Amino acid sequence: MTDLHDDVEVPSFFLCPILLEIMKDPVTLSTGITYDRDSIEKWLFVHKKGVCPVTKQVVDDIELTPNHTLRRLIQSWCALNPSSGVQNFPTPRIPITKTEIIKLLNDSKLPHMQTNSLKRLKTVVLENEMNKRLMESVGAVDQLASIVNNMKNSITSSSPPRDTTPADEALSILYHLNLSPTGLKSLSLNTGDFMEMLTNKMQRGASRETRTYAVMLTKSILEVTDQPMQLTLLNPNFFLQLIQILMDQISKKGTKATLKILINVCGWGRNRIKAAEAGVVPVLIETLLNSTKRRVSEMILVLLDQICECAEGRAELLNHAGGLAVVSKKIFRVSSVASEKAVRILHSVAKFSGNQSVLQEMLQVGVVGKLCLVVQVECGKKMKGHATEVLKMHSRVWKSSSCIPYNLISSYPC
Secondary structure (H helix, E strand, O other): OOOOOOOEEEEEEEOOOHHHHHOOOEEEEEEEEEEEHHHHHHHHHHOOEEOOOOOEEEEEOOOOEEEOOOOOOOHHHHHHHHHHHOOOOOOOOOOHHHHHHHHHHHHOOOOOOOOHHHHHHHHHHOHHHHHHHHHHHHHHHHHHHHHHHHHOOOOOOOOOOOOOOOHHHHHHHHHHHHHHHHHHHHHHHHHOEEEEEEEEEEEEOOOOHHHHHHHHHHHHHHHHHHOHHHHHHHHHEEEHHHHHHHOOOHOOOOOOHHHHHHHHOOOOOOHHHHHHHOOHHHHHHHHHOOOOHHHHHHHHHHHHHOOOOOOHHHHHHHOOHHHHHHHHHHOOOOOHHHHHHHHHHHHHHHHOOOHHHHHHHHHHOOHHHHHHHHHHOOHHHHHHHHHHHHHHHHHHHOOOOOOOOOOHHOOOOO
């Protein structure tokens, strides 16, 4: 059995060469049915099927029991039938058990054994999906989080990157566990100031790898949280460290995860203001200016659109010498999503912060001409509506300006 599907009956098997292609490492589920290890692991952990393919019972105990009797029969058949061209296959690896994982976790509590046990645990978790789920099922999350929390350190932004610590190793394991939503929620709810610890691990004194793991794990936790208070009570340092991640460009994954976090949290409470006051807008403008990746540009414009909903965000955009110009230039150059968000940003600025100097700047850097173009071409209804509203709003100031291309005068809304 190499593949398992809902609509396919699992056939009975017998000892023959065909069996050797589908049953290299027989294991038995808690439901009493025997399968090939690789096939059933893919069924349970890759395809996310939580039931026994034959009995359709829910699999509560994910530990697989080796079927030594069947394996010996297969090996014996191979030895007795060399003329059939069947070669003996080696004895399958002995998988780690819950008992062994629990022992490693207990050893990680002992100072003199901690480093070695964490290294072994990392090897185990990187081996396969089965090991990840076994580790989570025996309480590894709480133990690893405890190690990270109990090893608070004096990292500062000026500290040079240090050798990997037990806390860094534990954080790496937590990230590679690819935790289930339940496991992620337990991190945020049952480990006290774990989010504060992750913020601490984002600082420059930590290695790039550790900073990336911290921001990736933060993103995963915030995506599953059902505690709005957790999102509204984020402290200013949280935003400062995320902005530093963007500035340092520690990794592509780190940049994308940071933008996703900010988009997630800036929909709540005063987080837009906190982000603006922490200095996110100029960093986003500079990143947008240099970005060649469509998805990154889209996320930056989505985030700028959120932040420009508050006066502080709009002020920061206008304080940047190239803010309006950079946003405007992204219209029609990235994607329909990016264009729509860029027009929304310009709409927010023109509607709520459109004083005389701002309106003149919008003329000088080509914003008005670009909005006229939006009105003229085929594009989204909402996008065209926002552009039209801005042009009508300030028509007295802009209509006679020579900055508007001659061929667009006829389409200027009155």
